[in-house]
Amino acid sequence: MTKKVLVAGFTGAMGQKAVNLVNSLDNFELVAGMSPTATNDPQKYNLPAGAKIYQSLAEIPDLAADIWIDFTTPKAVYDNVKFALEHHISPVVGTTGMSDEQEAELIKISQKEKVGGLIAPNFGISAVLLMKFAKEAAKYFPDAEIIEMHHADKKDAPSGTALATAKMIAENRPEHETAPDEVETLENVRGGDYQGIKIHSVRLPGYIAHEQVLFGGPGEALTIRQDSFDRESFMGGVKVALEKVDQLDELVVGLENIL
Ligand SMILES: NC(=O)C1=CN([C@@H]2O[C@H](COP(=O)(O)OP(=O)(O)OC[C@H]3O[C@@H](n4cnc5c(N)ncnc54)[C@H](OP(=O)(O)O)[C@@H]3O)[C@@H](O)[C@H]2O)C=CC1
Numbered sequence: 001m002t003k004k005v006l007v008a009g010f011t012g013a014m015g016q017k018a019v020n021l022v023n024s025l026d027n028f029e030l031v032a033g034m035s036p037t038a039t040n041d042p043q044k045y046n047l048p049a050g051a052k053i054y055q056s057l058a059e060i061p062d063l064a065a066d067i068w069i070d071f072t073t074p075k076a077v078y079d080n081v082k083f084a085l086e087h088h089i090s091p092v093v094g095t096t097g098m099s100d101e102q103e104a105e106l107i108k109i110s111q112k113e114k115v116g117g118l119i120a121p122n123f124g125i126s127a128v129l130l131m132k133f134a135k136e137a138a139k140y141f142p143d144a145e146i147i148e149m150h151h152a153d154k155k156d157a158p159s160g161t162a163l164a165t166a167k168m169i170a171e172n173r174p175e176h177e178t179a180p181d182e183v184e185t186l187e188n189v190r191g192g193d194y195q196g197i198k199i200h201s202v203r204l205p206g207y208i209a210h211e212q213v214l215f216g217g218p219g220e221a222l223t224i225r226q227d228s229f230d231r232e233s234f235m236g237g238v239k240v241a242l243e244k245v246d247q248l249d250e251l252v253v254g255l256e257n258i259l
């Protein structure tokens with residue numbers, strides 16, 4: 001059966017990649033897009049001729065789609081996903097920047113509405129593997145720092161991937177102590193802090209999405225690195241999510257949970 005897909009944020013860098021992906025798949029039909037500044041011109045954005053263009057949630061009718069792909073903004077994503085769940089549209093969410101409380105609230109709504117969905121901080125296999133390897137390394141190297149590097153237009157910091165990586169390391173590492181009497185003579189020079197794991201966010205033109213996790217131990221170090229050189233790298237994961245989302249009975253966080 002063909003699944004109807006709506007792409008929220010379809011005019012954006014990731015939204016356009018998602019549009020092209022859905023157009024290329026046999027069992028999925030791109031029926032709509034939502035972006036606040038989009039004009040009603042499907043062709044301009046590579047949408048099929050009959051696709052609907054919405055500028056706000058209020059314009060979207062019931063039964064508009066089966067699947068909601070979201071690549072929007074940290075400010076918009078919570079309301080978008082809540083809307084999708086309450087209208088029984090399965091969300092496939094790449095947008096980062098939601099709080100833990102917002103995610104927990106959406107999971108509750110998905111359970112109440114009995115709608116499956118996926119939130120993935122990163123749809124790239126290199127990043128999913130980096131997180132897995134970092135979680136494993138944390139058992140042996142409790143001292144870790146994360147450096148994430150992104151394009152200059154990125155709105156949220158730290159990246160969703162860096163935060164997810166820090167959570168996995170924190171979950172899996174043994175008790176340990178970091179330098180308690182450290183003094184910063186330049187404010188924030190040691191980066192952000194997630195449960196003692198420092199996160200450093202770099203924003204520069206030319207970059208797309210990159211992350212390094214540095215582990216240090218007595219007389220040795222381990223560095224794990226991944227690079228997304230092209231946004232196409234995320235589309236394999238989005239395709240898997242589109243194919244598997246109807247097997248989920250609630251909102252799940254992390255692509256690794258459906259691979
Ligand atoms: N999980 C993953 O693997 C990845 C996640 N991302 C994340 O995806 C998100 C989008 O990234 P990117 O494509 O680079 O960003 P862009 O800035 O290129 O695109 C953002 C899009 O969101 C739209 N938008 C803004 N407000 C709303 C709203 N209220 N409702 C619907 N759409 C809205 C914009 O529309 P308009 O132009 O009309 O304002 C635009 O189309 C970010 O959070 C990023 O971190 C990015 C890459 C990979």
Ligand SMILES: O=C(O)C1=N[C@H](C(=O)O)C[C@H](O)C1
Pocket residue numbers: 096121122123150151154155158159160161162208209210
């Ligand atoms: O904004 C981006 O570009 C990316 N965002 C995601 C994140 O915040 O981790 C995924 C990837 O890093 C690209």
